[in-house]
Amino acid sequence: METELTLRVDGATHHLRVDTRTSLLDALRQRLGATSPKKGCDHGQCGACTVLVGGRRILGCLALAVAYDGAEVTTAAGLAPGPDEDHPVHRAFVDHDAFQCGYCTPGQVCSAVGVLDELERGWPSAATADVAGGPDLGDPEALDREIAERMSGNLCRCGAYKGIRAALAEVAEGVRR
Amino acid sequence: MTATLEPRAIGRGLARRDGGAKVRGVAIYADETPVPDPLFCRIVQATVARGRVSDVDTAGATALDGVVGVMTSTEAERLASTDDAELAVLQGTEVGFRGQIVAAVLAETDEVAREAADLVRVTYAEEQADARLSADRGDLYTPESVNPTYPPDTHEGDVAAAMAEAPVTVEQTYTTPMHHNNPMEPHATTALWEDGHLTLWDSTQGVHPVRQTVTQIFGLEPEQVRVVCPYVGGGFGSKGNPHANVIMAAMAARAVPGRPVRLALTRQQMFSLAGYRTPTIQRMQLAAERDGTLRGIAIDVVEQTSRIKEFAEQTGVPTRNMYAAPNRRTTHRLAALDVPVPSWMRAPGECPGMFGPEVAMDELAAELGLDPVELRIRNEPEVDPETGKPFSSRNLVACLREGAARFGWAGRDHRPGMRLEDGWWVGTGVAASVYPTMRMPKSTATVTYDGGRYVARIGAADLGTGTWTVLPQIAADALDVPVEDVDVLIGDTDHPEASVAGGSSGTTTWGSALVEAVREFRDKYGEDPHDGDAASGSVNPNAAEEDYVMSAFGAQFAEVRVHADTGEVRVPRLYGVFAAGRIVNPRLARSQFLGGMTMGLGMALHEQSLLDPRTGHVVNHDLAEYHVPANADVDDLQAHWVDEDDPYVNAMGSKGIGEIGIVGTAAAVANAAWHATGVRVRDLPVTLDRVLPAR
Numbered sequence A: 001m002e003t004e005l006t007l008r009v010d011g012a013t014h015h016l017r018v019d020t021r022t023s024l025l026d027a028l029r030q031r032l033g034a035t036s037p038k039k040g041c042d043h044g045q046c047g048a049c050t051v052l053v054g055g056r057r058i059l060g061c062l063a064l065a066v067a068y069d070g071a072e073v074t075t076a077a078g079l080a081p082g083p084d085e086d087h088p089v090h091r092a093f094v095d096h097d098a099f100q101c102g103y104c105t106p107g108q109v110c111s112a113v114g115v116l117d118e119l120e121r122g123w124p125s126a127a128t129a130d131v132a133g134g135p136d137l138g139d140p141e142a143l144d145r146e147i148a149e150r151m152s153g154n155l156c157r158c159g160a161y162k163g164i165r166a167a168l169a170e171v172a173e174g175v176r177r
Numbered sequence B: 001m002t003a004t005l006e007p008r009a010i011g012r013g014l015a016r017r018d019g020g021a022k023v024r025g026v027a028i029y030a031d032e033t034p035v036p037d038p039l040f041c042r043i044v045q046a047t048v049a050r051g052r053v054s055d056v057d058t059a060g061a062t063a064l065d066g067v068v069g070v071m072t073s074t075e076a077e078r079l080a081s082t083d084d085a086e087l088a089v090l091q092g093t094e095v096g097f098r099g100q101i102v103a104a105v106l107a108e109t110d111e112v113a114r115e116a117a118d119l120v121r122v123t124y125a126e127e128q129a130d131a132r133l134s135a136d137r138g139d140l141y142t143p144e145s146v147n148p149t150y151p152p153d154t155h156e157g158d159v160a161a162a163m164a165e166a167p168v169t170v171e172q173t174y175t176t177p178m179h180h181n182n183p184m185e186p187h188a189t190t191a192l193w194e195d196g197h198l199t200l201w202d203s204t205q206g207v208h209p210v211r212q213t214v215t216q217i218f219g220l221e222p223e224q225v226r227v228v229c230p231y232v233g234g235g236f237g238s239k240g241n242p243h244a245n246v247i248m249a250a251m252a253a254r255a256v257p258g259r260p261v262r263l264a265l266t267r268q269q270m271f272s273l274a275g276y277r278t279p280t281i282q283r284m285q286l287a288a289e290r291d292g293t294l295r296g297i298a299i300d301v302v303e304q305t306s307r308i309k310e311f312a313e314q315t316g317v318p319t320r321n322m323y324a325a326p327n328r329r330t331t332h333r334l335a336a337l338d339v340p341v342p343s344w345m346r347a348p349g350e351c352p353g354m355f356g357p358e359v360a361m362d363e364l365a366a367e368l369g370l371d372p373v374e375l376r377i378r379n380e381p382e383v384d385p386e387t388g389k390p391f392s393s394r395n396l397v398a399c400l401r402e403g404a405a406r407f408g409w410a411g412r413d414h415r416p417g418m419r420l421e422d423g424w425w426v427g428t429g430v431a432a433s434v435y436p437t438m439r440m441p442k443s444t445a446t447v448t449y450d451g452g453r454y455v456a457r458i459g460a461a462d463l464g465t466g467t468w469t470v471l472p473q474i475a476a477d478a479l480d481v482p483v484e485d486v487d488v489l490i491g492d493t494d495h496p497e498a499s500v501a502g503g504s505s506g507t508t509t510w511g512s513a514l515v516e517a518v519r520e521f522r523d524k525y526g527e528d529p530h531d532g533d534a535a536s537g538s539v540n541p542n543a544a545e546e547d548y549v550m551s552a553f554g555a556q557f558a559e560v561r562v563h564a565d566t567g568e569v570r571v572p573r574l575y576g577v578f579a580a581g582r583i584v585n586p587r588l589a590r591s592q593f594l595g596g597m598t599m600g601l602g603m604a605l606h607e608q609s610l611l612d613p614r615t616g617h618v619v620n621h622d623l624a625e626y627h628v629p630a631n632a633d634v635d636d637l638q639a640h641w642v643d644e645d646d647p648y649v650n651a652m653g654s655k656g657i658g659e660i661g662i663v664g665t666a667a668a669v670a671n672a673a674w675h676a677t678g679v680r681v682r683d684l685p686v687t688l689d690r691v692l693p694a695r
């Protein structure tokens, strides 16, 4: 069975017809050629397919495209304000060499942007000491624990975790200031 | 001895040239290659480990709208070469292992292809499978050689006599489980057969090796096959050789001329088709004097291969070169089982083969009441114990000392199970790392001058290793021009032939080819070339290999905490210090070392593929059940290196760094877990059920 839907991806509007079984990830990658989000497992186990919908991170492989009719999807390719500009997370990832092969990276970058937003909103995580008070961004060690916890859904087989943590901490510092 | 390049760009921690593309996700990987109107190929895998396919019912699949074809061994084209049973896809009805490709579906969309693959009904005449590895099997055999070409066994002196006479001995068996590489990018190919010409956009560690295999198997000329791979989403050895999926993709494309075909393995399929590290059983013997001097050292290895194709992991090989001892023995025995075909995984040989020996050394140190760092220093050989040749450079002792200083090893109480802090047993451990410095025999580069820039071409690969960035640094120093003026193009068989990115040999091999090409170029055109001037050069054999043994060394230090009630194991600190020649790009090298150590942490704590011997099936075949380290598993992780000036290895003065980081990590962690709890874990991984102190 097929159905029609509209997706806004990185600012561009697309009307498409998809098999109703199509995941959001496959709609992006296979129908629209938006291959910034990657497929590492197709089962919600690796985070490579992470995109932002309405600013919140979701796993594209666990989302059915039909459930996202009209949604505003942002991939790592669409985060920068302009084609020749960087998002601060992009820059920090390159500076801290927060990747090697680059395959998990667009998912990490989207996740990172989502995490920074969660932290700014004061949302707690399993690593938050005072759940009611929210994450303690003033304490570098607490911040590191928050980042490690919140980024643990994005696997990196190249083992770039240290760089990823440093990159996020740097951007989080900037956000706080 | 080669003249070592004056380092100007070499040694600088330049950011990755492909960084901007990767952080945006616009670097194109194999399955994403923009092609018009592709078909999707999905494979059907054997559900028995041994037997014959008696019938394939394709009716349900072909009846689906959008299915273009179903390929079985009856319809599939006959291959020109079927010598390699792993790659003889759909050439017969015999099943060699569970998960083997027995059919494939081509369809207009991925969803339809997947549904159709589910509808293919395969019937088997099943035979009793034999998939249980054990050291007691009666049919273990000695392979002719172990990977790649080492003799399987070595003997010197009499280890049995040394064991009988020595005042202190260690005799234990250690095991490492089956491991899967699991690069984040699943193995994938986009293939197009058009006008007698095959193009493969393949995720591979070597475009030329893929072309060579594919031309052989399909009986094509090299000019008929182009393989392209600018970026690889990790490989760690599993993409070092083309596996059956690549042949399947090419075969599917040849069945639909003019139509591109995409074939990406699923994560689950990778556990039977993309290679893996064999489980190993390592019987260790150490015979020592009271002062720790080794009189004898032996490792007897039992491991598995597939009944249809041999791969013999060289697990015993590092023991040949590590420590001095007059009496020595290393042996390898294989069981040929009804299991998937094992292959390369990061540091084959060294990685599993430095677990048993390095834990045994820790056990010996404990027996002697000696500092395990000191024990290793006392057994440091003057020359390579196996060949008697000197090492071109060997700085294991410097790594041990530097690591001990950084880690705060001095004053360690060597007794185990003594430190309980806030409900956690705390301990520290050390182990040594080693990895040979390899150079592949074939690689060629060209250098062209064009519009004020130098452009070098070589069919090399960047699997996250930094080739896009590091080769320009080498070329720039060879040319004596700013690195900004140099481009190096890789990842395409249209470029000159390059060797596989394996054995940590890439920078040595390709860099040497570049240096030769530059020398030719300067000889021909001098310092002031004209547009279009071009020259090529190839890697030469290293004459110094006759006289010297070349290896990188390292030392890893781990702190382990084991929760006294739950047995949860944490590694709050893991420091590695390496001696690996000159570091071409510190920023990228650090990532390589840390990445290797992180994978070693996974080996220590999490990774094990559980193969059900009754069915030959890896039951935990996904990333929810085959655990690799996640972000929060990594804590204070540090990589350092000692300066090493080695004039013999190559013009860059560099040694391979991609694999050594995983070597020794698991032993350091297991040793630290013992120091924490007093429980000696000899079977990886160090899980809570194994390490919790008995009460």
Ligand code: FES
Pocket (backbone or CB within 6 Å): A038, A039, A040, A041, A042, A043, A044, A045, A046, A047, A048, A049, A050, A059, A060, A061, A062
């Ligand atoms: S591809 Fe979606 S989580 Fe792995």
Ligand code: FES
Pocket (backbone or CB within 6 Å): A098, A099, A100, A101, A102, A103, A104, A105, A155, A156, A157, A158, A159, A160, B184, B233, B234, B464
């Ligand atoms: S950069 Fe390779 S998997 Fe993360």
